[in-house]
Amino acid sequence: MLFLIIKRILLGFITLFIVSIITFVGTEVLPGDACTTYLERQAFGEQLEACYRRLGLNVPAYERYVSWALNAIQGDFGYSLSGEMPIKDVLGPRIKNSLVLASAAIFIGIPIALILGIITALWRDKLPDVAISTVTIFAMTIPEFISATLLILIIAIWLEWLPGIVIVPTDVSFLELLPNIILPVVAIAMIMTAHMARMVRSSVIQVMASEYVQMAILKGVPYWKMVFKHVLPNALLPAINVVALTIAWLLGGVVVTEVVFNYPGLGRLVIESISNRDLPTVQALAIILASIYVSINLLADLLTLMLNPRLKTLQIRK
Amino acid sequence: MTDTIQKVKNLSIGFRSKKGEEILILKNISTNIKKGETVGIVGESGSGKSTLALAMMGYVKHGLYTIGGECQFNSSNLLKMKSKDLEKIRGRKIAMIPQNAGQALTPNLKIGYQIDEALQLHSDLDEKEREKKISELLNKVRLPSPETIALRYPHELSGGQQQRVAVAMALAGTPDLLLLDEPTTGLDVTTQAHVLELLNFIAKDTGTSMVYVSHDLGAIAQVSDRIIVMYSGEIVLEGPSRDILKRPIHPYTHGLLKSIPKLSLAGLPESMPGTQPQPGTIQSGCSFFDRCNFSDENCKNNSPKLEFLKDLNTSVRCFNYEKLVNESQASQTVNKIKNKSQDKEILNLSEVSISYAKQKLLDQIFNRISDDNPTVKDININIKKGETIALVGESGSGKSTILKSIAGLLRTKDGLIRFDENRNLSSDLKERDPNDLRIIQLIFQNPDESLNPNHTVEEIIAQPLKLYFGLKGEELKKNIIDLLQKVRLGEFYTSRYPRQLSGGEKQRVAVARAFAAKPDIILCDEVTSALDVSVQAAVLNLLQQLKEDFGTTYIFVSHDLAVVRAISDRVAVLYQGRLCEVGPSNDVYKFPSHPYTEVLLGAVLEPDPDIKPKLVAEDIVEERPPEKGCSFQGRCSRIVGDICKKEIPPWQLTDSGNAIRCHIPIKELQKEQF
Numbered sequence: 001m002l003f004l005i006i007k008r009i010l011l012g013f014i015t016l017f018i019v020s021i022i023t024f025v026g027t028e029v030l031p032g033d034a035c036t037t038y039l040e041r042q043a044f045g046e047q048l049e050a051c052y053r054r055l056g057l058n059v060p061a062y063e064r065y066v067s068w069a070l071n072a073i074q075g076d077f078g079y080s081l082s083g084e085m086p087i088k089d090v091l092g093p094r095i096k097n098s099l100v101l102a103s104a105a106i107f108i109g110i111p112i113a114l115i116l117g118i119i120t121a122l123w124r125d126k127l128p129d130v131a132i133s134t135v136t137i138f139a140m141t142i143p144e145f146i147s148a149t150l151l152i153l154i155i156a157i158w159l160e161w162l163p164g165i166v167i168v169p170t171d172v173s174f175l176e177l178l179p180n181i182i183l184p185v186v187a188i189a190m191i192m193t194a195h196m197a198r199m200v201r202s203s204v205i206q207v208m209a210s211e212y213v214q215m216a217i218l219k220g221v222p223y224w225k226m227v228f229k230h231v232l233p234n235a236l237l238p239a240i241n242v243v244a245l246t247i248a249w250l251l252g253g254v255v256v257t258e259v260v261f262n263y264p265g266l267g268r269l270v271i272e273s274i275s276n277r278d279l280p281t282v283q284a285l286a287i288i289l290a291s292i293y294v295s296i297n298l299l300a301d302l303l304t305l306m307l308n309p310r311l312k313t314l315q316i317r318k
Numbered sequence: 319m320t321d322t323i324q325k326v327k328n329l330s331i332g333f334r335s336k337k338g339e340e341i342l343i344l345k346n347i348s349t350n351i352k353k354g355e356t357v358g359i360v361g362e363s364g365s366g367k368s369t370l371a372l373a374m375m376g377y378v379k380h381g382l383y384t385i386g387g388e389c390q391f392n393s394s395n396l397l398k399m400k401s402k403d404l405e406k407i408r409g410r411k412i413a414m415i416p417q418n419a420g421q422a423l424t425p426n427l428k429i430g431y432q433i434d435e436a437l438q439l440h441s442d443l444d445e446k447e448r449e450k451k452i453s454e455l456l457n458k459v460r461l462p463s464p465e466t467i468a469l470r471y472p473h474e475l476s477g478g479q480q481q482r483v484a485v486a487m488a489l490a491g492t493p494d495l496l497l498l499d500e501p502t503t504g505l506d507v508t509t510q511a512h513v514l515e516l517l518n519f520i521a522k523d524t525g526t527s528m529v530y531v532s533h534d535l536g537a538i539a540q541v542s543d544r545i546i547v548m549y550s551g552e553i554v555l556e557g558p559s560r561d562i563l564k565r566p567i568h569p570y571t572h573g574l575l576k577s578i579p580k581l582s583l584a585g586l587p588e589s590m591p592g593t594q595p596q597p598g599t600i601q602s603g604c605s606f607f608d609r610c611n612f613s614d615e616n617c618k619n620n621s622p623k624l625e626f627l628k629d630l631n632t633s634v635r636c637f638n639y640e641k642l643v644n645e646s647q648a649s650q651t652v653n654k655i656k657n658k659s660q661d662k663e664i665l666n667l668s669e670v671s672i673s674y675a676k677q678k679l680l681d682q683i684f685n686r687i688s689d690d691n692p693t694v695k696d697i698n699i700n701i702k703k704g705e706t707i708a709l710v711g712e713s714g715s716g717k718s719t720i721l722k723s724i725a726g727l728l729r730t731k732d733g734l735i736r737f738d739e740n741r742n743l744s745s746d747l748k749e750r751d752p753n754d755l756r757i758i759q760l761i762f763q764n765p766d767e768s769l770n771p772n773h774t775v776e777e778i779i780a781q782p783l784k785l786y787f788g789l790k791g792e793e794l795k796k797n798i799i800d801l802l803q804k805v806r807l808g809e810f811y812t813s814r815y816p817r818q819l820s821g822g823e824k825q826r827v828a829v830a831r832a833f834a835a836k837p838d839i840i841l842c843d844e845v846t847s848a849l850d851v852s853v854q855a856a857v858l859n860l861l862q863q864l865k866e867d868f869g870t871t872y873i874f875v876s877h878d879l880a881v882v883r884a885i886s887d888r889v890a891v892l893y894q895g896r897l898c899e900v901g902p903s904n905d906v907y908k909f910p911s912h913p914y915t916e917v918l919l920g921a922v923l924e925p926d927p928d929i930k931p932k933l934v935a936e937d938i939v940e941e942r943p944p945e946k947g948c949s950f951q952g953r954c955s956r957i958v959g960d961i962c963k964k965e966i967p968p969w970q971l972t973d974s975g976n977a978i979r980c981h982i983p984i985k986e987l988q989k990e991q992f
Contacts, residue, residue: 209380211421218375218416219487220409220439223401229435233426309471310425 005302012294023286024065027279033057037277077284087284098265101181102250109189110243117200122227124205139194148187148260155183165262184261188254192246199242207235237308244300252289323495323527324351324374329387331369331378341598343369343382345551351495356521356528358542358559360535362594362850366551371497371531373397375412376404410440413488417500419480423472430468433487440491455486459516478509496528502537506712507877511921511931514540533850535578536923539563547571550594550605553624557632560927567632567639569610577855579884581922584904586653586884589856593820612638662703663739664871665839670697670733672723687731691945694719694895706872708886710879716895717875721841724873725760726750756786759832763844765824769816775827776812782834801830805860822853826860833864842874846881858885879922883907891915893950894943901976911987912978914950958982
């Protein structure tokens, strides 16, 4: 088991290493570089040379990669071009904001998704299922920029209950931030919950049709005991990986919602730094998002492994 | 009657078709289960036997509903009962032993918990007592070291052990009635015989009534006092076990018993024509009419009633049963097969070893296989043109593995596979040329999976014709129809999809596809084990006919020794990937000289209450072949000493050319038989 964990962690690092090379090479082969972008029309002669020296772009690419990678491991991603401030200072608050948004969406969304999914499966084809399934399919199909805009229109503009966009300094306390994030959280949670509820529904239905559930019924196990002991543990295992992917998506992939609400999260930073050709920041973001995906998936896999006795023995035997 | 435990009265269960018609799965079933008796319900797939057994627990599957009638237990109708009350009966009064214990045990719960759950629900024992009881139960079903077994998860046990756990779980509630739904189907012959013996013991020991549902008359014969034969949702015959098996007075049962191959009788049994009608297709007349050899006009227009014959103590649903009363089962006739093998060798395996071990990185780089104890080792077989050689053994004996290597699907570790005396077949499929591929064709066990569901029959058979012979247009069409006729399917089948065919028809299409390549050798991997008994004989007869027409060589893999007896000229017995015995079928079956052959043959169940299986060895499951010595040392009851553990036994030849690998001298081996 321990060996397996170590192996998976090592593989994770290899993945990150490959990602870092790809992003580094990618930014390298693009025409132009940080200095030409920054200096724009003054990008020639003495000034360009000076910029290269200052940013260390005058040494060969592999040397730059090594020094960049060594610094990155220690959390130092160098300087952002646009703001001329250390990238870690730019990233810090953004990561925090994204974490706040993601955890709020997770704490609201996942329990609701589980409950809805289980209800729809247990009352399959009956009224609760039909009603909830209609709503979830509806929520799934509306693109988030429409639902977000509608939320702003109704709740912020017509009802004036909550602010429509987020305009707060980056270092406010959680309580001050809270009213600002309600609408974005709702917008994200709607889609996420709907997806997950559908997934849980089909997974529970599948297990309910299994022979071991039929056996439990024929053994005289009371209905709810059967649901909690025989059905849910087996039905929810596959959900762990979906939850993991959702979390990763929440941290880096909710760009549209962040833009609509003007929310300063990681997703928007990606878009901003790409359009500003702020290559050092793009590199740093690529690595950070990749690490998030790798580590969350690793955690999910290990959790599944621990909870699924079948996988556990299989792995140990190997 | 006071001694009736379950009373089924005019029970009809069915579903509503898309057109809104009511389609019956069970038609007006009535029967009584008495205290302490074991009733066997036998029928082909789709006869409604499982639906009937589940109804006896008040359970109707999703999509089906009760149309009429009742299942009375303690004079209350289970089918109308609230689920709260049912929970108190299920597991406590009536318990179920499922077909596939591997699927029926909840994967995330330990064995001990699953039995404990039944005890918690159905007994007043406290925790300490329950713990003791779990051990007792596991002991009763003869599982080794109950304490450790209780802590394991279902997937950590073998198939036979899982089935025993299911039995223990059912016994936990000390039920008055046990329902067994194909409890031994899918188990190895030896394991099956042991589980049946255990069930017999439990029936005697606890006095529990049992309802034993199976398609296997052999298993039913071993356990039941009374037999109910079902066909197309109806009871067609019901009576004492011995009478039903010895003198089947319903044409269906008569034909069924005739179509089962027997160990004592070499040759192919007569087959029964046709298949069971789909639910809802019979409008009038007897449902067995179009397959019956005894039918007349009356049968076509009127449905017979179940009639109780007092002097025979049997109920029968047939107008013409009298024709059968005087005929007995002993009149079984078989088509003796002629050994058509020539002296010319067609395939030779020498020193073949095959390994499934995961290869180390270094070995992968150098493209070699290293494994000191491979799954299959030292296989030497010489196959003659036109013969049928059968590979037999339990699951894990390597018989399918060898087939895969001959087909090129699996690389061999060592050894050579030679075709036609001098042509070496590369062990890697990619390196074989098209002609090498053409000469060896495979027929798989399950035609549902081996036929592409999105291709019509025409496309399926056209593939090898196009691939190997480049046929096109009219000529292709002509060849396809020709092949279909050879497997006794009409021209109109060309446009059908596999899902529109019955199991037997699908397997015929698979046979036609194999013959389309005009192969020299056909590998048959358990080709009849997914088929119903009545269809099995027909497919075997077809294979034999085609072989005689084309002079093809068959390598036949099966776990069913009676089927092997019927069709093969020569038999090779395998244990743990090592050959134990090779010889002409007649000799292998007459003098099962190798201890393992003796075990296998002893465990065969025959549909005859007078032939009881002989359990010679324990049904232990070995994970890996032993490192040295005889492969069968772990289970052999006739070990002669240390030599069995240390040295690989030598090949010994009998006078008739039967080769046996054992340390015991031939003379002595044959003396101790039975």
